[in-house]
Amino acid sequence: MSVTRADVQAAAARIGPLARRTPVVVLDGDRVGLPHDVALKLEGMQHSGSFKVRGAFNTLLSAAVPPAGVIAASGGNHGAAVAYAASAIGVRAEIFVPATAPAAKQERIRRYGAQVTAVGATYAEAFAASVEQGNRTGALRVHAYDQPEVVAGQGTVAAELAQQCPDLDTVLVAVGGGGLIAGCAAWYTDSLAVVAVEPEAAPTLHAARRAGEPVDVEVGGIAADALGARRLGTIAHEVTSRYVDESVLVPDDAIRHAQRVLWEELRVLAEPGGATALAALLCGAYVAPRGSTVGALVCGANLDPASWSVLPETGV
Template sequence: MVDRNDVEAAAALVEGRVRQTPVITVDGADLGVPGLLSLKLELHQHTGSFKPRGAFNRMLQGALPSAGVIAASGGNHGLAVAYAARSLGVPAEVFVPVTASPVKVQRLAGLGAQVRQVGQHYAEALAASTQRAGETGALVVHAYDQPEVVAGQGTVGRELEGQLDGIDTVLVAVGGGGLVSGIASWFDGSVRVVGVEPEQIPTLHASLKAGRPVDIEVGGIATDSLGARRIGDIAFETARRTGVVSVLVRDEDLVRARRLLWSELRVAAELGGAAALAALVGGAYVPQAGERVALIVCGGNTDPSDLGPAAPH
């Protein structure tokens, strides 16, 4: 498991290699919801998502093999691994499904990674990368289910706590669970952590209901960033230990939230990055009066050409 000490150690290790991302506080009425909202703009992190935090923490634990690093990803994790590998001067090989966003695949190549597209979903890319790592001896940097990766992602929560007083609730998107478990590990039950998942990718939701990690079918419009078929073991145990809950959002709420972020705040999030706001605009999570809510806008690797005016509210 990962605890606050692990997150503190990760923060010291990645300092100077990742950005402190800004927090903005806005009137929720601008986004069609009541109260004040604080948004941590983690899409302004290197490579457009929170992922470099975990990638660097994993890769800085010791000497790296000459074969470099290897990862499977829907896109954002691969970008982070490629960026960190380039920064540290080692090769990176990244496996992504054929459904990965072309924007992300193009950026991966631009960062110098060797890109391999395998299968329709993340799970197939992961299996291929695991086999390849056994052949090459490269260091595996898992997208979400390694303690070092989770601790690195937990620095988002640590940073947020230092930027914002009196947080009651943090809403955060869930794919494989690295970010939500890292944040929950940092707050350790002192702040309510709500995982937000698309209805067609209820990875954490289904596992909490079953009482154990289970495989799910993956579908809908946010598979490139939230398309894990099975929640990570660390995320599942952390969610149970710290009381993380999961709410489900509709694809149309993801689209609406993404457009609202752009039209009202000029924040160009990807669909997964807009999931936390989608929980509010779609009513999946309804804050109490006076509840101080923070949202993690966790990714912005998107083609902005389809961003238009938001639906009326």
Template sequence: MTDGDGTIDAGVTREQIAATEALIRPHVRRTPVIGTDASDFGLAPTSLLFKLELLQHSGSFKARGAFANLLLRDVPAAGVVAASGGNHGAAVAYAARRLGKSATIFVPAISSPAKIDRIRDYGAELVIGGERYADALAASEAHAASTGAMTIHAYDQPETLMGQGTIGLELERDVSEAVDTLLVAVGGGGLIGGIASWFAGRTKVVAVEPEAAPTLHAALAAGRPVDAPAGGIAADSLAPRRIGRLAFAVAQAHVAPEVVLVSDDAIRQAQAALWSRLRIAAEPGGAAAFAALLTGGYGPEPGERVAVLVCGGNTEAVSLVA
């Protein structure tokens, strides 16, 4: 799926990601990496890193792709429109407000109240567009056609992959020793597509998906993007109808061939463990990658240096009282 100079079919290169990182740097946080040992979680001792992208503006990694789209493309007077389970919409709303653009966000009825509140707080027009992400996407496309607004796709847009790929660049810059393996949660694939484009086989990138929403798993089995179930506890962030075509091309070239599937119970366990041991309040989609490690879906080799991307924290799971 690559040509002679390493360019991926999706058209996303390391050079493009590096240029995007320089462009969006004034607008995004350089999120921290914390180190621990897997034995802290009752696992076999090995070096373990957490990239805390839940601390990004708008509460998830999505701000990177949102700013990349708004800064790399020509935004019309009608503004921008996006469909989202919640995190992408919050990111587009945040980035649009910061850059002085208008935004309309379509979300499905399953979106969490925490994410809906964020979108409204950032000043975007919010529309409930059906029961699932696919319904909201169709409604957003109709809006774009009628108004001339620019669509910012949550995952199947080159600029989105370029933005998300800056996480890989940042991680590589901020760790003193090379990471052997990076665990990444997958929904539509923009995140893993961008990150895997950056590493391009130099680091093993492992995809983790909910059993109830196995978009990449189903696509790899079929040899092409196909419709997959879209349910489970992380449905508002990891359950589009199918994997994006751009991310699928990248995954075939640069993602480990075996996708790790995790149950809703495993995701809940990962959320609880992150909070109990590290005081990290991750949403279900943000904890999914760690669930693969915590429950044995992915077992590191002795001495393997593993990093886990905690990609989102838009949750009401933690209540603070005086």
């Protein structure tokens, strides 16, 4: 399986009336110790609070939805996206989540009208239960990251960013299962440098590049609810092997610091996964070549407000 630029272009036309065109703001590099500014694509302002609604809409609009509706497994953001898209289109949705999924994310899914079923302690357990239930009911499955329609939909983020910032030569993208970076890389191909950023505690793409194929990894850390896939998707492996220039890892402290910078400098609230791409620049895990024009995706804002008040500044 693969996804092409043409697939992303078709997805952009398909979801255009439904997905929100999110803004880009510029972070002043001088204020945060960088030799360049950073154009930040604020996907936390997307419907349901993350980029994932793009892939959900594209999937639901690409096939006839059966009477049983749609079914998905999620650590939170994907489930909210599928629930939102299903509600907007007027179909039923059932979302399986691990019991460890943040309560705020589970409640968001319910607010969009979906049935929430908590199963097991990991995404893998929730996914297995969703497959079993889908086989029984015939519901349309919407995978969190390893489905062509999902990946093509996520790539519309890059198609928009290319219109908003046509002069970029580097874009940093956070990676969990790889749907977002695969879609973005499929759009950009070799036209600029696409850099993958992962938490040290959830290195799915990093491990796959080292092994030459997707492999299981242990996952943890503060961004695990959004970036905690245990294995890179097969589509992501195929696309990123061709078009992703570099893969870097960042520690949890750097992610927390990036969250603080986004808030202090721009009043942008981001969940840990949403701040991960920027963290690579701020902590030096990725240093852009001199003279680069750099962008980064702030891919989600589904943060429990109660957790923000106790988030420590680390001084990274």
